[in-house]
Structure formats: C-alpha cells, structure tokens
Amino acid sequence: MAGIDSIERRRFLKVIGLTSSAALFDQCSPTGSENVIPYFVSPDDVTPGVGAYYATICRQCPAGCGMVVKTINGRITKAEGNPKHPINQGRLCGRGQAAVQAVYNPDRFRQPLFRQQNGTMAPISWPDAETMLADKLGESKRRGPNRIVWIGELQTDSLDELTAIWLHALHSDRRLFYESFDYEPLRQAGAIAFGRAEVPRYLFDRANFIMSFGAEFVETWISNVEFTAGYSTTRQRRIRDASGTFACISPRRSLTGLNADVWVPARPGSEVLVALATAHAIVDQGLVHPSAGAHAGWLRPALARFAAGRTAALTDVSPDSIGALARQFTAAAPSLAIGGGVGGTGLRHAASLEIAALLLNVLAGNVGESLTYGAGYALDRLATRDDLDQLIQSTTRGDVDVLLVHKANPVLTLPTTALTSALSHVPFVVSFASGPDETTDYAHLILPDHHFLEAWGDYTPRAGVNGVMQPVAERLFDTRATGDVLIDVANQIDDECARACGHAAWRDYVRSRWLGDGAAARGGESDLRWSETLRTGGRFAADAAPAPVALRDISSTLNSERRIRAGRQPFDASLRRPVGERVVAAGSARSDHEHRLEWIRGAPS
Ligand code: SF4
Incomplete structure (x- = not known):
C-alpha cells in the first residue's frame, strides 16, 4: 500500500540519517559518541518532542531586548524576540539569535580552574575554589579598605544590589561596570549642553x-x-x-x-x-x-x-x-x-x-x-575613561590585592597596553568568564558563570523596563551562578559578610527581590505572581514623562x-x-x- 510504503520509506530515511550523522559526529568529535536521547526520564514540565517556550532577557549587549527561547527535549533550538518587551517588541538582531550558539560553544569552561605554579590552568572543585577565593578576600580585607576591585559587564537590579552589598562588607566601594561601547561622549555632551550627563x-x-x-x-x-x-x-x-x-x-x-x-x-x-x-x-x-x-x-x-x-x-x-x-x-x-x-x-x-x-x-x-532626557538608561552607570585610568594607575601602584572580572574582556577592548602591564601587578585576578578570552589569560582563578540562557537574573536597560531572566535549559557544564558564589564566599569570610549577604540561593535572592517583603507569607499568591512575571518576561511600566x-x-x-x-x-x-x-x-x-x-x-x- 502506498501509505505504508511512504511511512516505511520515511522511517528508512530517518534511520539512515541518524546513523550516518552519528557516524559523522563520531569521527569529528574528539570525545567520541554522545547520547542522542536527551532524557531517560523527562522532567515534569517537558513533553518529549514538543517545544517549550521560555521568556528571558538577551545579554549579548546592554540593549537588554526580551527573548522567547524555544527548547525541544530540554535543548535550546531557537531564540526570537519577546513581543511583550517594550525595547524590541518581538524582534531580535543576529547577535541575539547567535546566543544559542554561544551556549553550545565547545570552548566554554567546563569547571573551575586555577593557575598552577608552572603557569598552566588546572581543574579545581567548586568548594576548594570558593575557599581559595574566601581566603584571599579575607586577607585583603584585613590589609585595609578598597583593595578589592570589581570590573564587570553592566548590571542592574539583583546582581547590582548583591555586588554592592558584598563589596561594602569587604570594605570596598571600587566597582566599575565596563562595556566596550561606553557612550561616554554622549554623556559628556549632555552634561555640557543641558547639564545632564546621560544617554538621551x-x-x-x-x-x-x-x-x-x-x-x-x-x-x-x-x-x-x-x-x-x-x-x-x-x-x-x-x-x-x-x-x-x-x-x-x-x-x-x-x-x-x-x-x-x-x-x-x-x-x-x-x-x-x-x-x-x-x-x-x-x-x-x-x-x-x-x-x-x-x-x-x-x-x-x-x-x-x-x-x-x-x-x-x-x-x-x-x-x-x-x-x-x-x-x-x-x-x-x-x-x-x-x-x-x-x-x-x-x-x-x-x-x-x-x-x-x-x-x-x-x-x-x-x-x-x-x-x-530622563529615560534612566543603565548605560549612564558605565565607567568613564577617567575611572579606568584611575584603576590602571592604582593597580600599577600595587593598591589592588584582588581584581574580580565579571563577563568583561577589557584586555581586548581597551585601546592600551597600560592595562595589561597593570594586571601583572595584581596578586590575585579572578574571572567569572564562561570561556577563554584575552582577560582570562591573566586570571589566577576562573569561576565560570552560567551562560545567561542557563541563569536566573534580571536587567533593566532603562527606567520602567524591568526584565527577568530564567534558565531556559539545564546547565551544560559544571558552572555556577556568580550570585551563588558571592553568597557562599561571603559566608566563609566573616560574620559581617555573612550577615550582609544572607544565605539564600541565588534563585531565591532574585525571586524575593521581585516579590518583595512577605512573599513567603503570601504563599500561593506569590507563586502565581512569580509565574506570571516569568511568563511575561518582566514588569513593564509606561514611559515616564521626559525631563525638561x-x-x-x-x-x-x-x-x-x-x-x-x-x-x-x-x-x-x-x-x-x-x-x-x-x-x-x-x-x-x-x-x-x-x-x-x-x-x-x-x-x-
Ligand atoms: S537582541 Fe541584539 S540588540 Fe537586543 S540585546 Fe540582544 S544583542 Fe543587543
């Protein structure tokens, strides 16, 4: 019968396709064959073969567009724009779509690494890595204030709050948000022309x-x-x-x-x-x-x-x-x-x-x-060239004990060699990068963060556009949310740090910040609000009136x-x-x- 014949033929092609591609991958992959069945027992919220969609925020650049990511069998297959997000209203640029490739980048760090005496990097367990970091931070805190410096990609909301509290408990207020496109000239021009140092x-x-x-x-x-x-x-x-x-x-x-x-x-x-x-x-x-x-x-x-x-x-x-x-x-x-x-x-x-x-x-x-004017762009918080100059100078003077670099690659993007020579004066450089780059070459300890599609978080590119991030798939490697690392390390340093940062897991930190005080007491109502927030991709307010x-x-x-x-x-x-x-x-x-x-x-x- 024609119908059965066609089904048989389709099944035959499927089998041939699967076996030939498996053979091809087997020859290409340095690690040999990998599973083609993602789950033996699938999670409750995953129906095998049926696409699941998750709203999150694109962090490929500071624009902070909303994303809807499709997964099948727990694997990310496609990213599109979130129609409800005010910034991009359903659209996504090529760079945003390429975020999926970055998750499956084979060069990603697969576990924490530390630099050995011979200069090469070697794997280290998460508990040992966090203890090493806690020891260095505790030592530096005892030496005096402002000897610990954070330089990282632009953050708002939960991670902005946590890093500020964490550094304050370590007696440092030295935190720079760094992006290669800093729009500082726009901010300078606004200050000169209108008295407003901000991106219009x-x-x-x-x-x-x-x-x-x-x-x-x-x-x-x-x-x-x-x-x-x-x-x-x-x-x-x-x-x-x-x-x-x-x-x-x-x-x-x-x-x-x-x-x-x-x-x-x-x-x-x-x-x-x-x-x-x-x-x-x-x-x-x-x-x-x-x-x-x-x-x-x-x-x-x-x-x-x-x-x-x-x-x-x-x-x-x-x-x-x-x-x-x-x-x-x-x-x-x-x-x-x-x-x-x-x-x-x-x-x-x-x-x-x-x-x-x-x-x-x-x-x-x-x-x-x-x-x-008065849009309240997150970009207004970026470090200026003077801030970076000061960091380089103080680092060269030996005033920095621990430099923490979070998802930024200043060695590649700053047009100077002054930074690279300054980095050689820092006794302990920590990187939270997902994969190797020019700055991780200078790191003594690498604590790889999740890719943003695997992570909890939030980001507000401009006032009133509060986006929330959720993991759209399980993490691929032995990575850890930087928020969890900071909280764990704080609890190892001293009581002051532990009190400041609390004991919550990073996911709960983000959630409780969104739901406000008393969320636990409200129980089911809070769960519903949180689900709705995750489904929408955040909380979006009408535009505020412009500043005169x-x-x-x-x-x-x-x-x-x-x-x-x-x-x-x-x-x-x-x-x-x-x-x-x-x-x-x-x-x-x-x-x-x-x-x-x-x-x-x-x-x-
Ligand atoms: S979609 Fe493009 S413009 Fe929007 S945040 Fe991602 S990289 Fe930036």
Missing part, C-alpha cells in the same frame, strides 16, 4: 528625517533593534515622500549607510565640521525653530567660523550639499540628528561631534519630541577650537582622550588620532 532617548519613530553622523544604528548603536524598528516605522509613514527620510554622513558606507537615501562621504574625522556647517546654514538661512529662537544671538557669531564655504575644503562636502541638508532637516521637523559610531567610542573629538548633533536637534526643535531641558550657552566650547583642520580636534581638545593615550601638544609630534586617520584614509573603499 532617541525616538526614531517620531522623526520625519534622520541625519546620522557615523552612528551605525542598524548594526550596533545603543539599542539597534529598537532603533531599526523605529526607523522602519518612519520609513513606512513617509514612503511617498520623494525627498527621503535618511541622510548618512560618514566616510564609510556601512550597513547603516546602505539603508540611507543620501550618503554624504565626508572626509574621515570631519563629521563634526559637517554638523557645525549644517548648524551654521540653519542659522544663516533663518531656518531656526521658534523654540530655539532665544539662542540665535550667541549662536550666530559662535558658528560663523563653520560656514560651509570655509569647511568645504576640509570636509569634501560642498556648500550646496550642506544647504540642502539644512533645509531638509528643518522642514521635516521633528527630525533627528545622531552622532557616534566609531567616533563615539574612542576618538578625542567624539564629544564634540555629539555636542554638534545635539545643537542641530535644538535648532530644529527636536528636543522633547524625537530626543528626550534647556540648551546652555555653549559658545565658549565652540570658541575653544584651536585649528579648523581635519584630523585635529575641531573644538575642545580636552573633552576626551582614549585611556592611556599620549597627550600630544598641537603642532608637535603626530597624535595617535592622526595615525588612525591615515589608516582609515588608506583603507580600500
């Missing part, structure tokens, strides 16, 4: 025209999934507008640039001059929004030196192009100017570029519309320009410099920045 909120969906000065928001810039979705909303709303919705001013045509209607290939390092020339054109052509009219008095003389006719030779952008940008940007208000990208994370004129972008937004009346801001007189900042010359700081050389970078006097030896510009110019297009 960009509402792409409200903008009718976007002008980006190297901010690669399609790839990775602050919150790329959210921004790309907002941009797509704008694009659909203005699909019939032949004048376009997006101009990208950048020497390199990135993925973001490829999505622009207009690409303006400004000379590398001259983006800030293009922005200021556009600001000058807006003032000169009388296009200033009424809300910014009060600033015209001091702006006109301050911007005079940035007239497009003067900057064209330095930027390769003609006065006609500048005039067209100025008209389009103001006619489409609310529009949005954004500055950043490469310039936002390392170059000295990055803060100047951000100030120029903010100025454009003020002139077009965008502040309070498509750009607001007013532009300060920044004419002195604009006037501090020393030379209008591409490759030099267009105005205020003191705003920012990379960690450990030599400060080169203008006109003397060439700066590192100039070397970099030369490299960019020489890059093939």
Whole structure:
C-alpha cells in the first residue's frame, strides 16, 4: 500500500540519517559518541518532542531586548524576540539569535580552574575554589579598605544590589561596570549642553528625517533593534515622500549607510565640521525653530567660523550639499540628528561631534519630541575613561590585592597596553568568564558563570523596563551562578559578610527581590505572581514623562577650537582622550588620532 510504503520509506530515511550523522559526529568529535536521547526520564514540565517556550532577557549587549527561547527535549533550538518587551517588541538582531550558539560553544569552561605554579590552568572543585577565593578576600580585607576591585559587564537590579552589598562588607566601594561601547561622549555632551550627563532617548519613530553622523544604528548603536524598528516605522509613514527620510554622513558606507537615501562621504574625522556647517546654514538661512529662537544671538557669531564655504575644503562636502541638508532637516521637523559610531567610542573629538548633533536637534526643535532626557538608561552607570585610568594607575601602584572580572574582556577592548602591564601587578585576578578570552589569560582563578540562557537574573536597560531572566535549559557544564558564589564566599569570610549577604540561593535572592517583603507569607499568591512575571518576561511600566531641558550657552566650547583642520580636534581638545593615550601638544609630534586617520584614509573603499 502506498501509505505504508511512504511511512516505511520515511522511517528508512530517518534511520539512515541518524546513523550516518552519528557516524559523522563520531569521527569529528574528539570525545567520541554522545547520547542522542536527551532524557531517560523527562522532567515534569517537558513533553518529549514538543517545544517549550521560555521568556528571558538577551545579554549579548546592554540593549537588554526580551527573548522567547524555544527548547525541544530540554535543548535550546531557537531564540526570537519577546513581543511583550517594550525595547524590541518581538524582534531580535543576529547577535541575539547567535546566543544559542554561544551556549553550545565547545570552548566554554567546563569547571573551575586555577593557575598552577608552572603557569598552566588546572581543574579545581567548586568548594576548594570558593575557599581559595574566601581566603584571599579575607586577607585583603584585613590589609585595609578598597583593595578589592570589581570590573564587570553592566548590571542592574539583583546582581547590582548583591555586588554592592558584598563589596561594602569587604570594605570596598571600587566597582566599575565596563562595556566596550561606553557612550561616554554622549554623556559628556549632555552634561555640557543641558547639564545632564546621560544617554538621551532617541525616538526614531517620531522623526520625519534622520541625519546620522557615523552612528551605525542598524548594526550596533545603543539599542539597534529598537532603533531599526523605529526607523522602519518612519520609513513606512513617509514612503511617498520623494525627498527621503535618511541622510548618512560618514566616510564609510556601512550597513547603516546602505539603508540611507543620501550618503554624504565626508572626509574621515570631519563629521563634526559637517554638523557645525549644517548648524551654521540653519542659522544663516533663518531656518531656526521658534523654540530655539532665544539662542540665535550667541549662536550666530559662535558658528560663523563653520560656514560651509570655509569647511568645504576640509570636509569634501560642498556648500550646496550642506544647504540642502539644512533645509531638509528643518522642514521635516521633528527630525533627528545622531552622532557616534566609531567616533563615539574612542576618538578625542567624539564629544564634540555629539555636542554638534545635539545643537542641530535644538535648532530644529527636536528636543522633547524625537530626543528626550530622563529615560534612566543603565548605560549612564558605565565607567568613564577617567575611572579606568584611575584603576590602571592604582593597580600599577600595587593598591589592588584582588581584581574580580565579571563577563568583561577589557584586555581586548581597551585601546592600551597600560592595562595589561597593570594586571601583572595584581596578586590575585579572578574571572567569572564562561570561556577563554584575552582577560582570562591573566586570571589566577576562573569561576565560570552560567551562560545567561542557563541563569536566573534580571536587567533593566532603562527606567520602567524591568526584565527577568530564567534558565531556559539545564546547565551544560559544571558552572555556577556568580550570585551563588558571592553568597557562599561571603559566608566563609566573616560574620559581617555573612550577615550582609544572607544565605539564600541565588534563585531565591532574585525571586524575593521581585516579590518583595512577605512573599513567603503570601504563599500561593506569590507563586502565581512569580509565574506570571516569568511568563511575561518582566514588569513593564509606561514611559515616564521626559525631563525638561534647556540648551546652555555653549559658545565658549565652540570658541575653544584651536585649528579648523581635519584630523585635529575641531573644538575642545580636552573633552576626551582614549585611556592611556599620549597627550600630544598641537603642532608637535603626530597624535595617535592622526595615525588612525591615515589608516582609515588608506583603507580600500
Ligand atoms: S540588540 Fe537586543 S537582541 Fe541584539 S544583542 Fe543587543 S540585546 Fe540582544
């Protein structure tokens, strides 16, 4: 019979497929065959062959999108966006989707490791590793305050609270949250322009025209999934507008640039001059929004030196192009100017570029519309370059006994060798990394944390967006939640540490923080609330009202320009410099920045 024949044929192909792939894996795997049956007895909440979905938070970057992860037979098969999460509303970028691969990365640490006298790493049991750490921390605490330092990925909520309490009990307040994209220039620009040292909120969906000065928001810039979705909303709303919705001013045509209607290939390092020339054109052509009219008095003389006719030779952008940008940007208000990208994370004129972008937004009346302050981004808590400089200096002086590195890789991402030489002065470096990286090379003890898809936790990328994390699958290796390690170690050091951190397991710590005091007494009601929170992926409040801001007189900042010359700081050389970078006097030896510009110019297009 045809039906039976087809079933037999399908079964035959299944068997052939399974056996041939098993044979293939057997040859490829260094450890030989592995089980193809995940469970002999499956857990209560798993139905063999039926997908189960868990909401959690993506921690691949600080944007903190919500995830829904599909598992089959206890194995993670796919990650998608959580439709209920306000940041990404069901979308997920490629990096977020790749989190699944990171869980099954064969290079992950499979157990704790310690460095032997011959310099190689050897396995150690969790109890022995925690005792070793407790001994070192206790010794350091007795030597004096602030000799223990924590540097780790950005944290909020439970782990933020626990690490602060834990360090305080160890008589240290030295904790740095470090991410390779720190957005410090944005925070500096906000402080100078509005007196608010914070990352503003960009509402792409409200903008009718976007002008980006190297901010690669399609790839990775602050919150790329959210921004790309907002941009797509704008694009659909203005699909019939032949004048376009997006101009990208950048020497390199990135993925973001490829999505622009207009690409303006400004000379590398001259983006800030293009922005200021556009600001000058807006003032000169009388296009200033009424809300910014009060600033015209001091702006006109301050911007005079940035007239497009003067900057064209330095930027390769003609006065006609500048005039067209100025008209389009103001006619489409609310529009949005954004500055950043490469310039936002390392170059000295990055803060100047951000100030120029903010100025454009003020002139077009965008502040309070498509750009607001008071969003309460977690990014505002990131360490500044000065904080990192101080850490390097104190470490080099020998003031640090124990350095704890939590899911950060500063050796790779800080543009300096000062850190690596400083690390050699630390007697005991502890890493909580999941796998080997440039920083774990300096570790004396590795206490591998779970992958975030195996872990309890929480993360609030901006005020009102409280996401909760739950394990979506059982842990693969002999890893341990850092929260559990900190609590266990605290209980071994002394009474003060034990009292401060309590005895709860990390899962219960997170749960009770979410449910508040008296959760145990409320019993079943608390369980229901917790289940609902886990199902939703967190607790999400309506957006708070934006903070009112007013532009300060920044004419002195604009006037501090020393030379209008591409490759030099267009105005205020003191705003920012990379960690450990030599400060080169203008006109003397060439700066590192100039070397970099030369490299960019020489890059093939
Ligand atoms: S943008 Fe969102 S999905 Fe992409 S890596 Fe960051 S948190 Fe994950």
